[in-house]
Amino acid sequence: MENETSTGHVTRKTVLKAALAAGMAAPVALMGVPALARTMGGSEGDLALTPTCDDGDDPTIPQMEGPYFKPNSPLRSSMPDGPGTRLTVSGYVFGRSCLPISGVLLDFWQADNNGAYDNTGFKFRGHQFTGADGSYKLTAIVPGLYPGRTRHIHVKVQAPGRPILTTQLYFPNEPRNNTDTIYDPRLLMNVRDGSGGREAAFDFVLDVKQNPSPTPTPTSTATSNPPGGTWAAGTAYTAGARVTYGGVGYVCLQAHTAIAGWEPPNVPALWRVG
Numbered sequence: 001m002e003n004e005t006s007t008g009h010v011t012r013k014t015v016l017k018a019a020l021a022a023g024m025a026a027p028v029a030l031m032g033v034p035a036l037a038r039t040m041g042g043s044e045g046d047l048a049l050t051p052t053c054d055d056g057d058d059p060t061i062p063q064m065e066g067p068y069f070k071p072n073s074p075l076r077s078s079m080p081d082g083p084g085t086r087l088t089v090s091g092y093v094f095g096r097s098c099l100p101i102s103g104v105l106l107d108f109w110q111a112d113n114n115g116a117y118d119n120t121g122f123k124f125r126g127h128q129f130t131g132a133d134g135s136y137k138l139t140a141i142v143p144g145l146y147p148g149r150t151r152h153i154h155v156k157v158q159a160p161g162r163p164i165l166t167t168q169l170y171f172p173n174e175p176r177n178n179t180d181t182i183y184d185p186r187l188l189m190n191v192r193d194g195s196g197g198r199e200a201a202f203d204f205v206l207d208v209k210q211n212p213s214p215t216p217t218p219t220s221t222a223t224s225n226p227p228g229g230t231w232a233a234g235t236a237y238t239a240g241a242r243v244t245y246g247g248v249g250y251v252c253l254q255a256h257t258a259i260a261g262w263e264p265p266n267v268p269a270l271w272r273v274g
């Protein structure tokens, strides 16, 4: 896995990111096999090309807006149904220190199944905000092709009070990826077949400075936070370790040192009910 070093050392940040991603992208099917969203499913398997969120890495690159953006899109994460293959796009928005950012505006617009943009209305246009865990999910259709371009989705991403990142997302294994001069492999989504359509994953990294290591206070979490249990921040858990939290038993899926915010079942990559 890309973020594990050869020594097997996994940083807290890496575990958090893996936990977030796995929880979002593989809640059931890959239970017990934590993985980054970007490592899953993509048949091209070229992981190095997707933006990563390690210290020092570049944020998600911008791309041209194009001629079809319209302001004032409706607030919605699910586009109206229409002809075409159903598509979900999900992932997280991180800052430069790989911490998720909540309240990030994502404004998506795309062509319909025939490659046409709705320039009179707002079909296949919509904006949403990341949740408290920095996640987003768009439900739409696979956009159609139009002359001169490969298959793509437009998006504007803006953390609260920060500049807007305008960019585009791409699909792997598209013949036109090789001839579209705007296409950039760093903006490839991981896409796989899912139930009833296609499931894409992409994590954005915004140029937002963050405190890279908020210091947890184990005493406040372990002793005073309801609902409590045997789980405790600051504890080094090994895979297979068992804890209780909120009256429910959990099994540790991968070794980590617990911090506040990683309580089960918040991080499905770390804990499963058992």
Ligand SMILES: [Fe+2]
Residues within 6 Å of the ligand: 066, 068, 149, 152, 154
């Ligand atoms: Fe476009």
